[in-house]
Amino acid sequence: MIPLGPFALESVIGQGGMAEVWSAVHREQGERVAVKVMTGERAQEPLFQSSFRNEVRSIAGLDHPNIAMVFDCGRIEPVTEALSQGKLQAGSPYLIMEWAEGGALRALCGRLPWNKIRGILLLLLDALSHAHARKVIHRDIKPENVLLRQGRSALVLTDFGLAHALDSVTQVWESNKAVGTPSYMAPEQFIGHWRDYGPWTDLYALGCLGYTLATGRPPFGRSSSFKDMKKQHMSQPVPPLRPKTKVPLAFERWLGKLLEKDPTRRFRMAADAAWALREIPNPDAGPFIDSDGRSTSSMMAISSLSSMQRSFLFGENASIPQELLSQKDYPQIQKKKPAIFSNDLETIEVESIASLHAKFPTSPPKPQQPEIPSSWHRPSVQGSPLRLLGVGLGLYGLRSVPLVDREDERNRLWDALRRVRREKKVQAVVLHGPSGCGKSRLAQWLCERAHEVGAAQSLQVLHSPMGGAGDGLASAITRYFRCRGMSRRDILVRLEKILRKQGIHAASEWNALTELIEPATDEDLKRGAQLIRFHSVTERYVLVQRLLQRMCRERPVILWLDDIHWGLEALGFVTHLLDAGADGLPVLIVMTAQREALAQRLVERGYLQEIRSRHDAQQLEVGALPIKYRSILIRELLGLEGELAALVEERTAGNPLFAVRLVEDWVQRGLLEIGARGFRLKEGAEVDFPDSLYQVWGGQIDYILQHHGEDEAIALELAAVLGQTVDYTEWLEACAELGVSPARGLIDELISYDLATRPKRHGDKTWSFVHSMLRESLERRAREARRWQDLHLACERMLRKHKGMDFSRRRGLHLLAAGKFEGALMPLEIGIHQKIDAGDFRAAEMLLDEREEALYLLDVDDTDVQWGRQWLLRCKLERIRGEFVEASDWARRTIEVAQRFAYQVLEWQYVHGRALRELGEHMRMLAEFDTALDALLQAEEIAIALHDARLLVSSRRQLGLTWLERGQLDKSRAAFLQALFDSQELDDRMASSHCRFGLGSLARQAGYLEQAIGYLKEAMQGFALCGARSHVANCLNTLGEIERFQGFFPQAEQFYRDALRLYREIGTTTAIVPELNLGLLLLEQGRFHESRVALEACLTSLQRIGRRGLVALVHICLLPDCAIREDWSAWDVHLQHAIQILEDVSFVDIDLARMFHLAGDMAMEADDTERAMIAYRLAYKHWMILERPEEAQMISETLRNLSYGADDLI
Secondary structure (H helix, E strand, O other): OEEEOOEEEEEEEEEOOOEEEEEEEEOOOOOEEEEEEEOOOOOOOHHHHHHHHHHHHHHHOOOOOOEOOEEEEEEOOHHHHHHOOOOOOOOOEEEEEEOOOOOEHHHHOOOOOHHHHHHHHHHHHHHHHHHHHOOOOOOOOOHHHEEEOOOOOOEEEOOOOHHHHHHHHHOHHHHOOOOOOHHHOOHHHHOOOHHHOOHHHHHHHHHHHHHHHHHOOOOOOOOOOHHHHHHHHHHOOOOOOOOOOOEEHHHHHHHHHHOOOOHHHOOOOHHHHHHHHHHOOOHHHOOEEOOOOOOOOOOOOHHHOOHHHHHHHHOOHHHOOHHHHOOOOOOOOOOOOOHHHOOOOOOEOHHHHHHHHHHOOOOOOOOOOOOOOOOOOOOOOOOOOOOOOOOOHHHOOOOOOOOOOOHHHHHHHHHHHHHHHHHOOOEEEEEEEOOOOOHHHHHHHHHHHHHHOOOOEEEEEOOOOOOOOOOHHHHHHHHHOOOOOOOHHHHHHHHHHHHHHOOOOOHHHHHHHHHHHOOOOHHHHHOOOOOOOOOOHHHHHHHHHHHHHHHHHHOOEEEEEOOHHHOHHHHHHHHHHHHHOOOOOOEEEEEEEEHHHHOOOHHHHHHHHHHHOOOOEEEEEOOOOOHHHHHHHHHHHOOEOHHHHHHHHHHHOOOHHHHHHHHHHHHHOOOEEEOOOOEEEOOOOOOOOOOOHHHHHHHHHHHHHOOOOHHHHHHHHHHHHHOOEEEHHHHHHHHHHOOOOOOOOHHHHHHHOOOEEOOOOOOOOEEEEOOHHHHHHHHHHHHHOOOHHHHHHHHHHHHHOOOOOOHHHHHHHHHHHOOOHHHHHHHHHHHHHHHHHOOOHHHHHHHHHHHHHHHHHOOOOOOOHHHHHHHHHHHHHHHHHOOHHHHHHHHHHHHHHHHHHOOOOHHHHHHHHHHHHHHHHHHHHOOOHHHHHHHHHHHHHHHHHHOOHHHHHHHHHHHHHHHHHHOOHHHHHHHHHHHHHHHHHHOOHHHHHHHHHHHHHHHHHHOOHHHHHHHHHHHHHHHHHHOOHHHHHHHHHHHHHHHHHOOOHHHHHHHHHHHHHHHHHHOOHHHHHHHHHHHHHHHHOOOHHHHHHHHHHHHHHHHHHOOHHHHHHHHHHOHHHHHHHOOHHHHHHHHHHHHHHHHHHOOOOHHHHHHHHHHHHHHHHOOOHHHHHHHHHHHHHHHHHOOOHHHHHHHHHHHHHOOOOHHHHO
């Protein structure tokens, strides 16, 4: 016997290329265990050992009766090496697991009756649902890894990913190396497409195992040729099932669903497969496949089976929980059954199966989803897990501590999820409370439990104060699509492939998602990247909303917004989703908000208060653990003995995280030992009880750093400054800026002490602090060491070398944190422009406030031009928001100061010109054309004097628009042509496209339709190349107008609908314009009732958003229908509203003239000459304003024929 801690190693019972499995006995209790010792050539390498420990962490976090228990882990000590006579090498990692005395399942394959085949598969599916919910994929399911045992459950699944520990070290995943057992590997494993691995990968292997249980052999045999196995699994159809026992016909179809070549066509979750399997009727109650009556040479003789294998084979179902064999205590089945499990088939013999494939396809229809159980509680499991004395310290901190109590909170969260599923509408829950009380743990529990039962899928969004590389909606979507670490081009290819499989064939969708995940740089554009630009935050929100809608086709979504007190963008998205009130969007938004942090975040707190006040949102307060449950946590789950437990309970005051981290810290420092009733302090050990959780975190960092130098301390503080989730490359580059070289295994050490985490998905080059308080403790440490400023400056220098949408914002914030306020002004200004241009107004406003605070801290006099630049930014923000009055106030304030200093300071002239241009645009939008022209002409003069080509282009384009809206077409044309020439000189495609659009609109209004079409198509092409989808939609709408004017109604309708689709795709209120035009189209086709319904809906929307000119147009468009119905009182009301608005806003549009003309014609047909004449007079007036003499002459002749003189109309 070879000693290993409290165990005695006996003999090797299994051996592979990388590990040996020994049998061992607990010397005091006599319990047998299995010890897996890694013996491969690389088992001594630090990276391999770190990877091994990470795999152990994944397994140790699993707690399920059908997953092999892990008792402890460690490294072989020198004394064990000596006593083993060198068989075991000191330093080799080992794992102690439960002993499964019944042997492997393989010996029973092809021998079991149907009820036991189904029972085994249900047990395994239950185990997989638990693992998959925790993002652990097995990757090597086969009969040899399913062991029989006595005790809590009939069998256990073992070897969760341990065989692949080396893979994450050598990064073979990224070289597309196939890993697994070929007879049971999914197609994506053969080609190493690890980004496509998921629960469905394990479910394919389970399908192979189910096939083997029924037939005695895997579906494609056990060929020693990897190439042959790959070919068959990749391209050959699954051979017809020839079972050794009678099985239901539907079982073959169930296996076929698991064994689909395309991962997207398999069951998506283990719970789905279990639900469908429980739906299959017994072979005596429906169509079945009879046994082929033949034995197989691979089957072992009965005498060679273990006693447990024989008992399992010939015994009853006592070892398989009955609740797994029925729907009791599991998701309730909808009454309507899937077609693949119908009972209307005759009994089928094996020989006739082939003929059925034509009638019943191998790929069954999408199964219905299981309903959400009424209770979240798991069915009870008989027996208790084995507890071994002196065992477990090696896993302390690796195991997840189960939730204690929180019954009310969990019930309310579960009820909210059920309500979302039932009502198919968005609901929001805020988990609010102090640090360490378990808010995030509750959200995590909900996501995991919902996945286990197939109730929902989840999407987690992270946040931190500085908005690091892993934060926000875009990063969450990157993780969802598994695009981390990919080039922009590869992201685009991957997204196109995924979306096409979902039935999405619009290139704009995958282009937009790619832009959200990885915004295009200038280099990308030079390489021909398709550009999409988000011109409003709503465009981004609508894009993410569509993603959620596609996810919800499968099942509800839990959107977990962690640390929402730092998530302004996410709060805006929550408001957007709740305001949308879309049916068919079952999304439960779960937000965690830290009370202390929220007190300092006034903007976020305001948004949260608004959300909490809604009927579709609720807040759950998560406070200290109730007194009666504190001892359960500390004594039972943390395993402390009485006196020590009482002390911890008193000091931690019901804060679960405080208690857990304190005990973990003692374990890691080696201060605890195993006592008779749990962990106790070692004799002579002295501990200081910290006053707060922050001190616990700080103590754990101090303990780790005592074995390292200053470089590692600085490196960890740098990571904290970068954010909660850290991009590994950015971190190392920032370290290099300070000349710091952290130890290679530093992050692995943090992970081993449960202070950091890595994504379980390979290829994601990020890591995260385990809790925001740990990061904050490191920030405190940096301030105390007076390194705070240097750390932020290093981060800023690192970011300066990168290009992208968010780097300027981050640079500015780091400079502010370093106290370099003057240096922060320009990066912040660039970041504000980027946020405004992207439509992220809340973020822009927060940055504006930060920049303004910097100006105050610098004590900048209000005559300094930096204030002018600040006011211009405010002006731009309010204009883009549509707040033209506020924007005008900022512009006037800027102009007033600029006029005083413009001739003393050149930069004030620059600011003066831009403020005038801003004022001109605002006044044009407010229909104050005289003021607009005055400001724009001054801006043009300044631009010429300063040789400021960009200001000149924008001023002249605004002049063109203003004169166009005033009906001064010649002046408008000249301004647009000058602006077009100048923009081409600047090679400014966007500005050139705007000018062409203006010229097209002008030509349309003047009646030069062919010329208009030419300009508009050129503009549309330019806008498309710039990624300006809203402007492409404007072009489509205007082209529809031209077709309508010419009477080409089908073509017009297509243009309008294309414009409407694009407007809705980007979520803009401008969608009302093509909706209005579709109403006009109905009107001109004489479909008056339909047009009235459409136009009245448009009127309500236009009044709400304040588009007064278009409101007047709708009132006029409703006049023809009033005349048809001879509803003259309605006519008078609409006409009065229209005239009043037109007098106020001086709105001019060709449709005004056309609709007044049509209204006059309809009134004449109704024999109301007086009202007809009023309409004709107004039509004449607008044709003259538009400089359309031919149309005006037609009206004049009509009036003369009716004995009215044209002179009376002027």
